[in-house]
Amino acid sequence: MEFDPAWPVESVRTRWRALERDWQSVVIGSVIVVLVVLFEIPIPW
């Protein structure tokens, strides 16, 4: 079986496109919160 290096990316893309926009916003929001909380990433204003 041949290994396709693009498959994880394509799999994520497919799952992302299948998500309702509301859930996409929850995912993006969660990622931002996790980045801020775990890595103390400061977001300036």
Next chain:
Amino acid sequence: MGPRLPGVAVLCGGAVLAWGLSVSVGVNHLLVAIAIGFVLANIVGISDWFRPGIRTHKLWLATGIVLMGASVTLETVLEAGGVVLVVIFAVVGFAIVFVEFLSRVVFGLTDRFGSLLAAGTGICGVSAVVAVAGAIRAREDQIAYAAATVLLFDAITLVVYPIVGDLLGLSDTVFGIWAGLSMFSTGPVVAVGFAHSELAGQWATITKLTRNALIGLVVLVYASYYTQTGAASRSSARMLWEEFPKFVAGFLALVVLASAGVFSPAQQASIENAYNWLFLLAFVGLGTEIQLTDLRNTGLEPALVVLIGFLAVSTLSLALLTVLF
């Protein structure tokens, strides 16, 4: 993401420009962002190449609302005290019912547009418009008009409130709570409060944040109402869930986490900055939805509805506060 990149880059550029202009000119940054979007769409013109990315603005709005949950805590509500809490519930309830009545019965606006104006007047301007818009699936142009109408009143109250406060000789407490109760967006409320005095600024901020905390409740009520009215024959719990805006779940989850003290002040500040940027991105996109031709068709009715609603709320809350304090 490929085809969307150019448009998203335009939103980001517009957001940074809006931020820069608001800092240098001192105008509300959301208002500037909408103006930039408006100019792009109506004067400069938007090439089809940018449209897919610019259309992502709804995603940034919803994400901003989710993150806004981290700034709303149950403790904030309790800090304002029992009496102020009762006054807030009464005034917000009156504002929503009164503006709904004005919109639907007196001016004959559409139900959803009326609800956006009611939420904007009752709770906290643009944030409430945005949150309720997602919950009731309002059209993009309706969101843009309602947000622009609300922001217009932000600019007016920013000038008028300090003058009226001085003319009437209001105490610091009454002026602060009055501004927090009746003005629209948080920024102008805080600015006007602290311009009056330190104490007025503190009361204005606490009252406004408490009012903001009611967004979740109002969104839930509106979402349930429109889900039921829009699907009279579909009453199952599954349908209710399918129609329900899922970002509200994210918003409420963050309210719970913030109330549990999960976030440090620095983390909370970063999350707040993140949603401020997301709103800027979103409002540049929203501004592009305001078309001059449509505005002419809409007329002055939305502005009149908000003006009458605002005057009623402002007078009622001031009368209540003068009696209570």
